[in-house]
Amino acid sequence: MSRFRVAVQVVPRRGLLDPQGKAVADALHTLGFGGVVAVHVGRHLMLDLDAADEETARRQTREMCERLLANPVTEDYEIAEVTPS
Amino acid sequence: MKFGIVTFPGSNCDYDTYHAVVDTLGEEAVMLWHKDHDLQGSDVVVLPGGFSYGDYLRPGAIARFSPIMQEVVQHAERGGPVIGICNGFQIACEAGLLPGALLRNASLKFVCAPIHLRVESNDSLFTSRYERGQSIVLPIAHGDGRYSADDDTLDRLEGEGQVVFRFAPSTLEAQEAYNPNGSMRDIAGIVNGAGNVLGMMPHPERAVDALLGSADGLPLFESILQRVAA
Numbered sequence: 490m491s492r493f494r495v496a497v498q499v500v501p502r503r504g505l506l507d508p509q510g511k512a513v514a515d516a517l518h519t520l521g522f523g524g525v526v527a528v529h530v531g532r533h534l535m536l537d538l539d540a541a542d543e544e545t546a547r548r549q550t551r552e553m554c555e556r557l558l559a560n561p562v563t564e565d566y567e568i569a570e571v572t573p574s
Numbered sequence: 575m576k577f578g579i580v581t582f583p584g585s586n587c588d589y590d591t592y593h594a595v596v597d598t599l600g601e602e603a604v605m606l607w608h609k610d611h612d613l614q615g616s617d618v619v620v621l622p623g624g625f626s627y628g629d630y631l632r633p634g635a636i637a638r639f640s641p642i643m644q645e646v647v648q649h650a651e652r653g654g655p656v657i658g659i660c661n662g663f664q665i666a667c668e669a670g671l672l673p674g675a676l677l678r679n680a681s682l683k684f685v686c687a688p689i690h691l692r693v694e695s696n697d698s699l700f701t702s703r704y705e706r707g708q709s710i711v712l713p714i715a716h717g718d719g720r721y722s723a724d725d726d727t728l729d730r731l732e733g734e735g736q737v738v739f740r741f742a743p744s745t746l747e748a749q750e751a752y753n754p755n756g757s758m759r760d761i762a763g764i765v766n767g768a769g770n771v772l773g774m775m776p777h778p779e780r781a782v783d784a785l786l787g788s789a790d791g792l793p794l795f796e797s798i799l800q801r802v803a804a
Contacts, residue, residue, distance in 0.1 A: 501677075505722060508680045520613055532631075557639070560632055560668070562675040563710065 493538050493546040494574040499559045499566045500531035534558060543571050575799060577603040577732035578616025582637045586660065587779060594779040595620075596671035599795050608640035610644075618655045619646050621662030623777060625714070631747055633676065633718045643669055645657045653700060655742065655798060656771045660716055662772035663763075672766055673731070674723030676716075680756025683718040688787060691762055691776060695735045698765050699801045700772045703793035705752055709791035710746065713780035714754055714777035719775040721757035721764075731764055739763030739774055 501507045507529055513530040527538050536553075541548035559566040577595045581588045581709030592782065593605040602615050608626075610743050613619060620736050626637035637643070643665075650656045650671050658666035664676045679685060693704040693757025704710070723731070731737050739762040742755045756776070 505677070506680060506684050506720075508756070509678060512682060557635060558631070560635070560675050562667075562724075563677060564671075 490515040490532050490539050490541060492574050493540060493543065494570075495526060495536040495538050495550050495568065496570040497536065497550060497566060498528050498531060499534070499564050500534070502563055502565050503529075505563055512527060513572050527557060531564070532565060543573075546571055575601050575619050575802060576591075576615055577601060578606045578619045579691055580606045580608060580619065580642055581602055582608045582624065582626035582661075582665075585624035585649070585661070587661075587777065590777070591622050591659070591779040593622050593793070594795060596780045598782040598792065599799070606642055608637070608642050610642050611645060613645050613649055616649075617802055618657065619649055620779075621646070621656065621658040621665050622779070623662060625659045626661055628667060629661075629718070632664075632668070633661060634666075634668040637661075638669040644678045647671065648765075650672050651713040651769050653768065653770050657798075658702065658715075658771070658773040659760055659777055659779060660715065660719075660775055663775055666773045666789075667770060673727045673798075674721055674764070676718050676775070677720040677722050678718050679716070679720055679754070681754075684715075685692065685714070685719075685754045686715040687754065688713050689711065689776065690742055690744045691739045693738065694740050694786030695738045696736060697768060698737065698738050698769055698772070698797075700765065700794055700797050701738050702801055703797040709742065710780055711788045712781045712791055713787070714757070714776045716743060716775055719757065720756060721755075721761040721775075725741050728759055728761075731761075734767065736765050736769075737761055737763075738765055738768065738772065739776065762765040
């Protein structure tokens with residue numbers, strides 16, 4: 490059993506109205522960052538997870554995302570990083 | 575008839591529902607704690623409004639795994655009536671009892687106001703005491719009420735008559751903005767395919783007494799009585 494630190498990103502599905510992202514983009518434009526084309530605001534989750542190996546950690550995290558951490562109707566998730574900790 | 579009202583940590587409309595059922599409707603109600611595994615013989619289960627689990631992660635995402643939800647899902651699968659109001663609607667969607675999801679209001683604002691609805695169907699277990707097309711006023715109080723689903727799901731809901739309440743102008747001529755949260759196709763309330771699970775963002779339980787602004791929610795409860803008792 491090893492301990493892993495897993496980073497997961499959950500973002501609103503592209504194409505769905507993301508009023509929060511749009512509000513942030515508008516604010517950035519106001520600050521003069523005219524090059525900002527789009528912003529999507531999501532969640533970043535950090536898990537400390539005990540698992541037999543990295544593959545198991547990834548598989549368990551995927552299952553967590555599908556069952557709880559992300560809403561399959563409206564959100565996409567990405568396991569950004571799995572590192573031994 | 576016995577209504578079972580589930581209290582999650584953070585529910586805050588459970589006693590409004592109790593008041594509507596017991597004091598106004600004159601029926602029996604039992605409060606069900608979310609950690610219980612017993613519906614105590616409830617004929618109808620209500621998932622009330624509030625902020626279960628502080629809306630952590632997503633509204634309803636954690637409440638759907640409360641122990642009692644196993645019994646609520648079984649009750650629904652047996653054809654038992656379930657009403658999810660506001661946070662209860664969010665929980666019902668997260669639990670897969672209803673399709674779609676409720677997202678942050680398009681305005682990013684929490685909206686607390688009486689709003690106009692159109693009753694789209696009086697063919698359901700929950701709306702038989704309304705007229706089809708009737709304009710009613712119910713209060714809303716939510717920050718995450720923007721109903722969203724993919725186009726196929728929306729088409730199916732509309733095609734099968736599962737959209738029972740829609741945000742609508744107060745009159746046909748009225749030009750005011752009427753959709754308070756940006757929900758797709760102005761959806762305010764839907765039923766599942768079998769017709770025994772209702773989810774809605776507006777609060778019928780807070781509109782059962784004209785003295786408090788509106789009694790337009792009362793026919794919803796009376797509809798259930800009429801249909802389930804029959």
